[in-house]
Every structure is written in C-alpha cells, then in structure tokens.
Amino acid sequence: MAVYMDYNATTPLAPEVISDITQSLSEHWANPSSPHDAGVRARQVVEEARQQVATAIGDKAGDVVFTSGGTEANNMVILGSLEFYVSTGRSGTPHVVTSDTEHDAVTEPIRSLETRRLCTVTWLSCADGGRVDPAAVVDAVTPDTCLVSVMMANNETGVLNDVEEIGRRLARLPNRSHIWFHTDSAQTIGKVDVDVARIGADFVTIVGHKLYGPRVGALWTSPLGQTARPASAGGGGACVALLRGGGQERRLRPGTENTPLARGLGTACRLAAQRLQRDQAHMRQLRDLLEQRLLETGVAERINLRGSPRLPNTSSVVLAGEESGRAVLVCSCAAA
Numbered sequence: 001m002a003v004y005m006d007y008n009a010t011t012p013l014a015p016e017v018i019s020d021i022t023q024s025l026s027e028h029w030a031n032p033s034s035p036h037d038a039g040v041r042a043r044q045v046v047e048e049a050r051q052q053v054a055t056a057i058g059d060k061a062g063d064v065v066f067t068s069g070g071t072e073a074n075n076m077v078i079l080g081s082l083e084f085y086v087s088t089g090r091s092g093t094p095h096v097v098t099s100d101t102e103h104d105a106v107t108e109p110i111r112s113l114e115t116r117r118l119c120t121v122t123w124l125s126c127a128d129g130g131r132v133d134p135a136a137v138v139d140a141v142t143p144d145t146c147l148v149s150v151m152m153a154n155n156e157t158g159v160l161n162d163v164e165e166i167g168r169r170l171a172r173l174p175n176r177s178h179i180w181f182h183t184d185s186a187q188t189i190g191k192v193d194v195d196v197a198r199i200g201a202d203f204v205t206i207v208g209h210k211l212y213g214p215r216v217g218a219l220w221t222s223p224l225g226q227t228a229r230p231a232s233a234g235g236g237g238a239c240v241a242l243l244r245g246g247g248q249e250r251r252l253r254p255g256t257e258n259t260p261l262a263r264g265l266g267t268a269c270r271l272a273a274q275r276l277q278r279d280q281a282h283m284r285q286l287r288d289l290l291e292q293r294l295l296e297t298g299v300a301e302r303i304n305l306r307g308s309p310r311l312p313n314t315s316s317v318v319l320a321g322e323e324s325g326r327a328v329l330v331c332s333c334a335a336a
C-alpha cells in the first residue's frame with residue numbers, strides 16, 4: 001500500500017474546503033464589485049474569507065491580498081521592494097538580505113534582479129542547525145537595504161527560523177522604516193502558531209495548497225508594506241502591485257476576485273487555526289515514530305537537523321548505504 005508522505009509539496013483538499021468551493025461555484029458567481037444583490041453577496045463571501053485568512057495569522061484588520069499562490073506573493077514583495085527603495089528617496093543601488101536556503105520562489109526573482117544589476121544581495125548561509133542567524137541578518141543591513149526576506153520554515157528540512165528575533169532586531173534599527181521585512185510562511189500555517197504581530201513582519205506569504213486548501217495564496221501586508229507608489233513609478237496603488245488594472249484588492253492585485261477559491265482558502269485557514277493543537281500533536285507523533293523506525297531498522301543512516309526547532313510534520317532522512325548527503329528523503333506527514 002502506498003503511503004503519501006509529500007504533504008509539504010501539496011496536500012489534498014479538506015472535504016469542507018471542497019464543499020465550500022463547490023457551493024460558491026454555483027451560488028457566488030457574481031462579480032464582487034457589482035452593486036446588485038448577487039454581487040454584494042459575492043463581496044461578503046470574499047471579505048469573510050479575507051478575515052479568516054487574517055485571523056489564522058493573528059491579524060485583526062484583515063490586511064490580506066489574494067494571489068494565485070506563493071510564487072506570486074513572493075514576487076510581489078521582491079519586485080515591489082525596488083520601487084519601495086525609490087519611494088524612500090534613496091538613489092543608489094537597492095540592497096536585499098536573504099538566505100541561500102529560501103524556496104526558489106524567493107531566490108530566483110532575487111537572483112534575476114541581481115544578475116541584471118538592479119540590486120545587490122547578501123546571501124546568508126545557514127549557521128549550524130540549518131537556521132539563519134538573526135545577528136547576521138542585521139549585520140548585513142546597509143543604508144541601501146530595502147528588503148529582508150527570510151522564510152519561516154524550510155520546506156525540505158522543516159527547520160524553523162527565529163523570525164521573531166529577526167523582527168525584534170530589525171525593529172531596533174534607526175532606518176527600520178526603510179526596510180521591508182518579509183517572511184515566506186508557506187509551510188507553517190496549520191503546523192505551528194503564526195502571529196504576524198509577534199513576528200513584526202511587513203509581509204507574510206500564505207499558500208493554500210500546503211494546508212488542505214485550494215491552489216491559491218495570499219499576501220498579508222502591514223501598513224508599512226502598503227507604502228504608496230512613487231510618482232516616478234506612475235503613482236497610485238502601492239509599490240507591491242505587479243499588475244495594473246482595476247481597483248480590486250486595494251489596487252495591490254487588480255483583476256476580478258476568484259470568489260470560490262478565496263472562500264476555499266478562507267475555510268482552509270479557519271480549519272487550520274481550529275485544529276492546530278490537535279494536528280501538531282498528531283503530526284509530531286507520526287514524524288517521531290517514522291524517524292524512530294527508520295533508524296531502528298537501519299533504513300536511515302541519520303536524520304538531518306533533528307536537534308533544531310522543526311516543523312512537527314517534516315523529516316529529512318539520509319538513507320543508509322548511500323554516500324552521505326546523496327540520498328536524502330524528505331518525508332512530510334498528514335494532519336489528523
């Protein structure tokens with residue numbers, strides 16, 4: 001019997017999510033910007049979903065922008081940070097601080113800007129334990145730094161970065177308001193407690209298909225993250241917008257809202273928050289049992305980064321008999 005252990009790549013949809021999406025496909029098809037009754041109801045559904053996503057990460061105001069997924073949310077922040085740099089009156093070369101263990105959805109857009117000499121980058125390597133050192137993040141900041149992007153949890157090792165400490169250290173910098181702090185939280189919602197206030201981030205990336213939701217995402221934005229677009233970049237909207245168009249999503253992400261999938265993401269976030277305690281315990285139990293059996297039976301030579309703070313569902317296993325580091329299996333377990 002095959003056992004699916006690739007939940008960090010994607011999860012199946014929760015039955016409640018499928019049911020809500022299906023209902024909205026037939027009932028909430030109207031344009032949420034239309035003033036008639038059907039439009040107003042669709043608007044309510046989108047706003048309810050927005051609130052559910054925000055609540056799952058401890059935000060009361062609902063400053064959430066729906067996107068096509070995590071890749072888009074990350075690109076909005078990374079590309080937007082160059083406009084943000086200009087909007088703060090700086091005229092040198094923008095500088096970005098990130099780590100070399102981020103997901104491709106962060107490293108590739110940054111590398112592309114770096115290659116085209118549109119920014120300079122400090123690529124931090126993880127210290128022992130697979131974590132980014134918060135002191136190294138702050139040490140790397142220069143007067144030209146416009147973006148710090150450090151993921152909350154790594155999708156392959158499951159190691160959790162101390163983003164709260166990074167946030168605290170950034171907060172003490174005199175030029176904090178000139179720096180966007182972004183964390184890719186794709187792997188954490190429903191697995192660990194995520195609280196935007198404690199992190200002190202300006203942007204948080206949320207991905208539905210990692211938490212039993214649909215294949216869409218969201219970007220949480222703080223007030224700093226909504227800094228207005230500079231006149232030199234056409235004014236209006238906000239620096240973070242990749243697209244120009246209608247006024248949807250506070251102009252941050254124009255285009256008619258995808259009501260059914262926004263609703264599905266909202267439902268997935270609501271369930272993730274409700275079930276967090278139970279799921280955490282269940283995943284940790286499964287993960288620990290798996291690791292114990294793999295070691296006992298000699299299938300695994302070792303488990304990577306076992307002593308670091310990790311996601312409760314993720315295990316990075318070095319298989320026995322293979323050259324060290326060559327055959328690494330990433331197992332990610334299901335919620336209860």
Ligand SMILES: Cc1ncc(COP(=O)(O)O)c(C=O)c1O
Nearest residue numbers: 069070071103105155184186207
């Ligand atoms: C940490 C992390 N960030 C971003 C992404 C990209 O998300 P999406 O596939 O929704 O664009 C993923 C998905 O694998 C991920 O694990």
